[in-house]
Amino acid sequence: MVTYIDADQAVQKNTGQIRLYGAEAFEGMRKACQLTARCLDELAALTKPGVTTNEIDRFVFEFGMDHGALPATLNYRGYTKSTCTSINHVVCHGIPNEKPLREGDVVNIDVTYVLDGWHGDSSRMYPVGEIKRSAERLLEITHECLMLGIAAVKPGARTGAIGEAIQTFAEGERCSVVRDFCGHGVGRLFHDAPNILHYGRANEGPEIREGMIFTIEPMINLGRPHVKVLSDGWTAVTRDRSLSAQYEHTVGVTADGCEIFTLSPGGLDKPGLPK
Numbered sequence: 229m230v231t232y233i234d235a236d237q238a239v240q241k242n243t244g245q246i247r248l249y250g251a252e253a254f255e256g257m258r259k260a261c262q263l264t265a266r267c268l269d270e271l272a273a274l275t276k277p278g279v280t281t282n283e284i285d286r287f288v289f290e291f292g293m294d295h296g297a298l299p300a301t302l303n304y305r306g307y308t309k310s311t312c313t314s315i316n317h318v319v320c321h322g323i324p325n326e327k328p329l330r331e332g333d334v335v336n337i338d339v340t341y342v343l344d345g346w347h348g349d350s351s352r353m354y355p356v357g358e359i360k361r362s363a364e365r366l367l368e369i370t371h372e373c374l375m376l377g378i379a380a381v382k383p384g385a386r387t388g389a390i391g392e393a394i395q396t397f398a399e400g401e402r403c404s405v406v407r408d409f410c411g412h413g414v415g416r417l418f419h420d421a422p423n424i425l426h427y428g429r430a431n432e433g434p435e436i437r438e439g440m441i442f443t444i445e446p447m448i449n450l451g452r453p454h455v456k457v458l459s460d461g462w463t464a465v466t467r468d469r470s471l472s473a474q475y476e477h478t479v480g481v482t483a484d485g486c487e488i489f490t491l492s493p494g495g496l497d498k499p500g501l502p503k
Contacts, residue, residue, distance in 0.1 A: 230422070230434040235415065242413075242420050248439030249415060253346075254480050254487070257415065257441060260297070260348030261478050261489035264341045267291045268352050269494045275354040277331045281313035284337060285324035292341050300340035300347055300418050307462065312338040312351075319406055319447050319455050319464040319472045331357035334367065336474045340418065347414050349443050350490035351476040352497055362450065363471060367499035369401045370448040370473040377426065377444045378479060381436060381486040387424055388432030394446045395427040406447035406472070408455050408464065413442045414478055438481050441489075445476030 235247035249257075267288060274287060289310040292299050299310035307323075314322035314336040315329070322336075329335060338351035353367045373394045380389040390411075398405050411424030422434045426446040451470025458465060466472050475497075479486040491497060 232437060235439075240416060242417060244421050246413065246421050246434060246437075246440060247415060248437060249441055249480070250439065253415060253441070256344060256346040257348065257478065257480060257489050260341055260343040260346040261350065262348070262493065263292075263295055263297055263343055264339050264348035264350045265490045265492050265497070267339050267341070268337065268350060269492055269496050271337055272354065272496050275329065275335060275337070275356060277357050278328050280326050280328050281315075281322070281324035281335070282326050284313055285309050285311050288339055295341075295343075297341040297343040300342050300349070304418065312336075314338070314472070314474070317466045317469045317472055319449070319466060320409055320474060321462040321464055323460060323462055329356045332359050332363075334359055334363050334471070334473065338474075338476065345416050347416070347418050348490065349414050349418075349476065349478050351445065351474055353473050353475060353499060355499075364500065366403065366448065366450050366471055366473045369398060369403055370446060371475045371499050373398050373405075373426075373446045373448055374444060374475040374477060377446060378477060378486060378488060380430075381444075381479060381481060382484065383436055383438050383481060385436050386431060386433045387422060387436060388428040389430040390444060391425040391428035391433070392430045398446070398448050404449045404451065404453035406449060406453050406455055409445075409447060411443040411445045411476075413440070415441050436481055438483055440481040441478065443476055443478050445474060447472055447474045
């Protein structure tokens with residue numbers, strides 16, 4: 229049975245209860261999420277052939293430090309980096325390293341900053357130089373999946389409506405939705421209830437209520453949806469080595485829909501934009 233709780237009265241751990249936040253929390257999340265969005269904007273110019281993902285990771289760490297924020301992934305459950313960089317057939321949780329990006333790659337960069345105790349979580353796809361039309365198309369489809377999922381968020385709907393909107397569009401474009409990972413509640417905790425599935429039916433899942441805060445972060449593959457996690461315990465890849473893409477926003481549920489906290493200040497969070 230799903231239960232909801234006033235976030236101010238909840239203990240600081242994931243109990244499975246869904247927190248409902250007030251105006252003060254929404255303001256805290258705006259600030260944390262906008263810092264994350266500004267970092268992602270800055271990364272557009274840095275992400276180019278020859279740059280290593282470790283260089284990107286260092287930038288994310290230093291940008292956070294310069295603005296009084298800590299990267300949430302750093303030392304999270306043993307993870308040693310400040311960001312995740314997932315290239316081509318890597319679905320998510322790619323670990324930055326010294327291998328340079330190459331012309332034609334596509335990379336997802338996932339950043340979460342903790343600012344004044346609030347977690348701002350977002351990710352975007354970045355083309356590395358000129359990319360193939362098939363990759364461009366996947367980025368466009370994945371971003372549209374995200375925005376359709378967000379459009380389904382409103383009080384009284386169920387979280388399954390988000391998944392149904394994403395799945396219907398992705399499969400209509402002959403792509404597949406990864407089932408192994410999902411969006412999640414976020415706020416003072418990095419990962420909280422509820423889980424936000426990116427597939428399903430509109431009448432399934434918890435009821436969406438005003439004050440909920442969560443991420444929507446569909447992972448869409450050109451091939452089949454199946455993934456495997458590599459021996460490092462983090463890196464998830466497509467089993468058929470097909471291209472994968474992901475976009476992520478953090479949203480807060482309002483009286484008549486939702487507010488996207490992680491929108492790009494420079495309008496750079498959509499595919500197909502010049503660097």
